[in-house]
Amino acid sequence: MTTTALPAATAERLLANPVPDGPIGRPDRRQLAALLAEAGLTGRGGAGFPTARKLGVLLARPGDRVVVVGNAMEGEPLSHKDAVLLQSAPGLVLDGLQVVARALGGARAILALGPQVPPGPARLAAAAPHRADLPVEVRTLAGGFVAGQETALVRALDGGPPLPRDRRDPMARRGADRLPRLVLNAETLAHVALLVRYGAGWWRATGTPDDPGTMLVTVSGSRSSVVPRPGVVETERGASITAVLARAGTDLAQVRAVLVGGYHGAWVPASALDLPLSRAGLAPWGATPGAGVLHALAREDCPLEAVARITAYLAGEGAGQCGPCVNGLPALARAVGAANAGRAAELASLVDGRGACAHPDGTARLVRSTLHVFADHVRAHAEGRCPR
Amino acid sequence: MTRLHVDWTRCDGHGACTELLAGILEQDEWGYPRPLSGEREPQVEARSARRAVAACPLMALSLVE
Numbered sequence: 106m107t108t109t110a111l112p113a114a115t116a117e118r119l120l121a122n123p124v125p126d127g128p129i130g131r132p133d134r135r136q137l138a139a140l141l142a143e144a145g146l147t148g149r150g151g152a153g154f155p156t157a158r159k160l161g162v163l164l165a166r167p168g169d170r171v172v173v174v175g176n177a178m179e180g181e182p183l184s185h186k187d188a189v190l191l192q193s194a195p196g197l198v199l200d201g202l203q204v205v206a207r208a209l210g211g212a213r214a215i216l217a218l219g220p221q222v223p224p225g226p227a228r229l230a231a232a233a234p235h236r237a238d239l240p241v242e243v244r245t246l247a248g249g250f251v252a253g254q255e256t257a258l259v260r261a262l263d264g265g266p267p268l269p270r271d272r273r274d275p276m277a278r279r280g281a282d283r284l285p286r287l288v289l290n291a292e293t294l295a296h297v298a299l300l301v302r303y304g305a306g307w308w309r310a311t312g313t314p315d316d317p318g319t320m321l322v323t324v325s326g327s328r329s330s331v332v333p334r335p336g337v338v339e340t341e342r343g344a345s346i347t348a349v350l351a352r353a354g355t356d357l358a359q360v361r362a363v364l365v366g367g368y369h370g371a372w373v374p375a376s377a378l379d380l381p382l383s384r385a386g387l388a389p390w391g392a393t394p395g396a397g398v399l400h401a402l403a404r405e406d407c408p409l410e411a412v413a414r415i416t417a418y419l420a421g422e423g424a425g426q427c428g429p430c431v432n433g434l435p436a437l438a439r440a441v442g443a444a445n446a447g448r449a450a451e452l453a454s455l456v457d458g459r460g461a462c463a464h465p466d467g468t469a470r471l472v473r474s475t476l477h478v479f480a481d482h483v484r485a486h487a488e489g490r491c492p493r
Numbered sequence: 494m495t496r497l498h499v500d501w502t503r504c505d506g507h508g509a510c511t512e513l514l515a516g517i518l519e520q521d522e523w524g525y526p527r528p529l530s531g532e533r534e535p536q537v538e539a540r541s542a543r544r545a546v547a548a549c550p551l552m553a554l555s556l557v558e
């Protein structure tokens with residue numbers, strides 16, 4: 106190891122200008138797994154699963170060569186962080202992808218981009234001479250809300266339909282070549298690159314001890330008067346929601362509630378926005394930092410109208426495969442639209458956990474959160490008035 | 494005892510399993526199997542679980558070790 110002067114432990118790492126470039130270290134399987142475990146890096150794609158554990162599953166079978174897939178499908182309409190990251194720092198994502206692919210036997214490395222993510226900068230960066238030993242295929246795929254679900258992505262990359270498969274199907278995470286696929290979110294890979302360059306100690310120096318590092322957050326509002334400068338910011342884990350909102354110029358007095366985590370997320374009411382953006386901090390509201398989405402709903406906007414629109418959209422984005430999801434989500438959207446709290450709650454438990462992918466679970470989460478946080482509002486609607 | 498898993502991409506609500514495992518599964522309002530216990534993958538006595546797996550015409554059921 107050469108000694109490098111470490112950059113200051115600021116919250117601008119992925120979005121720093123410039124980000125580090127050039128040849129990067131080549132940890133082997135064990136070294137990489139140890140580094141990720143020491144760092145406590147969690148997936149930045151939404152589920153928040155510890156990256157070391159995800160790698161560990163594959164470590165148990167050292168003979169397997171693994172195809173590593175960078176996931177920048179970004180099917181969540183309120184998220185733009187992968188697009189921003191691949192525009193401004195594609196080299197970090199490619200570095201992370203190659204580090205993991207080399208460590209796991211280097212069969213192939215693929216970067217999958219959704220239609221909203223610009224491919225140009227990633228293609229250019231992929232052609233750099235120091236990346237020539239393990240070519241990265243940069244592919245743009247058809248989008249959709251569930252197209253980024255891992256098993257759907259694995260299928261689409263082989264030319265199949267972008268439909269999730271049963272999570273217990275042993276072949277669901279293998280490609281047509283029968284090799285296992287390790288799917289990691291683009292931002293997660295960018296963090297891997299920084300970890301390899303600067304070490305776990307540096308990486309952990311920001312954030313909280315049990316939820317370290319930084320994260321990208323996409324901030325938006327239901328109208329421009331509430332969030333005048335919507336966009337993507339990088340913040341340390343555990344920063345308060347209000348602090349992150351402030352960076353987008355949010356007028357907090359105008360905020361009724363914030364949707365945390367996107368269309369599969371949960372609401373945090375205006376009274377609780379001092380909460381930290383960490384798993385522990387958000388747990389009381391059923392929210393998680395997820396893929397880093399904060400959407401502020403203005404006081405003059407009706408939450409029920411907003412959620413009815415979102416659930417109708419989600420019902421249309423189902424992959425049409427699983428009975429409870431196919432039947433339940435449209436019915437759930439109608440119940441929300443009709444402010445029928447009892448029926449909505451019943452349908453939420455009827456769809457929760459009963460699909461091949463987490464789409465019904467996420468939709469149920471949003472609806473339950475809405476019924477809880479806006480209980481009075483929903484009741485008023487049921488009586489025929491909107492107390493907006 | 495074993496756990497029973499439904500592959501929702503295969504199940505069409507045909508109902509053979511709910512008939513065979515009455516008392517453990519019920520049909521939801523669309524006919525799809527739903528554990529009465531509220532679990533995602535219900536505990537089922539191994540022999541009846543295997544019978545249900547064999548009875549499903551769409552091979553949607555499996556046992557989880």
Ligand code: SF4
Pocket residue numbers: 251268269270422423424425426427428430431459460461462463464465501
């Ligand atoms: S749960 Fe819904 S979205 Fe997911 S695979 Fe099944 S039908 Fe498609």
Ligand code: SF4
Pocket residue numbers: 499503504505506507508509510511524525526548549550551552553554
């Ligand atoms: S028998 Fe098979 S197809 Fe029929 S309801 Fe049960 S799991 Fe579904």
